Amino acid sequence: GQNIDQPTEMTATEGAIVQINCTYQTSGFNGLFWYQQHAGEAPTFLSYNVLDGLEEKGRFSSFLSRSKGYSYLLLKELQMKDSASYLCAVRAFSGGYQKVTFGTGTKLQVIP
């Protein structure tokens, strides 16, 4: 099976930088995703890592260390609209197909 851990809640100030961590344990690892989900809405894709290192996309960056089973999502120049839940999801081969399992999500509150 898969075990994914991320903090339940975080608070950060508008304009600041925040790092949301995710640790996982799985076999057959084949990629890690970060999704953003605003309350009452569907998750939207933010980033994908399959190799070690940092992927940068505008204000958002995501890092992966496969050997450590660790990833983080870095949000820079925080805006009020960034208040949302951030979901870490791990894809792994299981039973001949690829399965994506989500963590519980980190609820980020951006304050003025």
Add this chain to the structure above:
Amino acid sequence: ETGVTQTPRHLVMGMTNKKSLKCEQHLGHNAMYWYKQSAKKPLELMFVYSLEERVENNSVPSRFSPECPNSSHLFLHLHTLQPEDSALYLCASSGQGGTEAFFGQGTRLTVV
């Protein structure tokens, strides 16, 4: 708009009713998923269809019955549900070779 459409967006049903949720994608994806999202819980994978074949059923009660008539459509048939089944039901699809999952907007289900 993610390319994955779910209907209805909201549904209120009694415990003796029978209803169906519909999901449609025209992204050329060959895997489709049903997820359940309850308050303060992680996204729970319910069913996975790969190439129209059900490949996973995560111990979901038989009062939930999925159907995948073709690679573009996925249904979730509901009957004799319980109040604790009230949740946001999300459909997602993904392609082969490592693409991210795209989510529909979800159906907010309330069982009374």
